[in-house]
Amino acid sequence: MSELREGYYVPHSSHYPATLASGLFLLVLGFILQLNGEGLGKWLMPVGAALVIYVLFGWFGNVVAETQGGKFHAWEDRSFRWGMVWFIVSEVMFFAAFFGALFYVRNISAPELGQTGLLWPGYSGTWPTSGPAGKPFTPMAAWGIPALNTLILLSSGATVTWAHWGVLKNRRPQIIAGLAATVALGVAFLCFQAYEYHHAYSELGLTLGAGVYGATFFMLTGFHGLHVTIGAITLSAVLGRAIKGHFTPQEHFGFEGAAWYWHFVDVVWLMLFVFVYWL
Known part of the structure; x- marks a missing residue:
């Protein structure tokens, strides 16, 4: 009941949602036009990207200012955490679709086409395959750079956890060192x-x-690389906040949300290493 009496903080109306939607529209439209050889695309993409970057700095800057200004309490913290949970669930579904496609073509579609011999005579249906009459290629070996990258990401999971311990024990040098190491990795x-x-x-x-x-x-490794890029940028912003002393043992969701995302990225890579590179 005390939380109910406190009320839920509602910010003032903002132009950022509409500006972000416009920026994303221009970015995607420019990309599509560029793919189709339309000259306008190369101009729309940077405009859209600039709007997105502007919104990210402005909108998240407002949220950080509201956090430091004591605007948020238990209800807001709980909503942030649930929002992050459902965002990660949506990301799980995103990668599940691609892993499902990989499973289907590798274990069902390719073997069946190879057994029937009705569509492409001489097609064996073995994996990996470039399809009937496809160009020859060499699959990526697992025990070179992919294994090294696995070690790097596992180490980054340890460093971000070490930084989290620093937050809980209010040790700012440990937070900064752990985050810096994670971003570098x-x-x-x-x-x-x-x-x-x-x-x-x-x-x-x-x-x-x-x-x-x-x-x-x-598709799988590229989208994962995109997520690593987003995670590294997010952790860099969190590092900047840690240097300014924004996080305390009691209030540090900004750190935790980024750490959850990074651990998710680690888990996805382990699955990639096993099912794309190794098996």
Whole structure:
């Protein structure tokens, strides 16, 4: 009842939702036009990206100011946590769709097409495959850069957990060191992935055009790389807040939300390593 009497903080009306929607629309429209060779696309994309970046800095800056100003209490904290939980659930469903596609083509579709021999004579249906009469390629080995990146992400999970302990014990140097190490490991992961993609395209013949294997490989690893990028940017912002002393053992959801997201990214990579690279 005390929480009910406190009420729920409702911010003033803002232009940020409409501005963000406009920015995303222009970004996607520009990308589609660019794919179709329309010159307008290269102008719309940067405008859309600039609007999105502007909203991210402005909107999240407002939320940080409201947090530091004591606007939020138990109800708001609970809603933030549930919002983050459902956001991660939606991300789980996003990757589940791609893992489901990989399972279907690898364990059901490709073997059945190989057994019938009705559509493409001579197609064996073995995995990995670039499809009937597809260009030859070499699959990505698991025990090179992918194994190194697995070690990097597992280490980053440990460093962000160490930083979390620092928050709970109110040890700011530990928070800063743990977050800085986590961001550095995330950047290292992305650099190795960029090198892996260059190696795949230039030496292995493994491209997006390499049939269903190439499509599933780059869709899964590429979207995961995008999530690592988002996570590293988010943790960099959290690091900046930690340097300013924003987090306390009692109020630190901004840190926890980013840490939850990073652990989710770690778990997805472990599944990628097993089902895309290893098996």
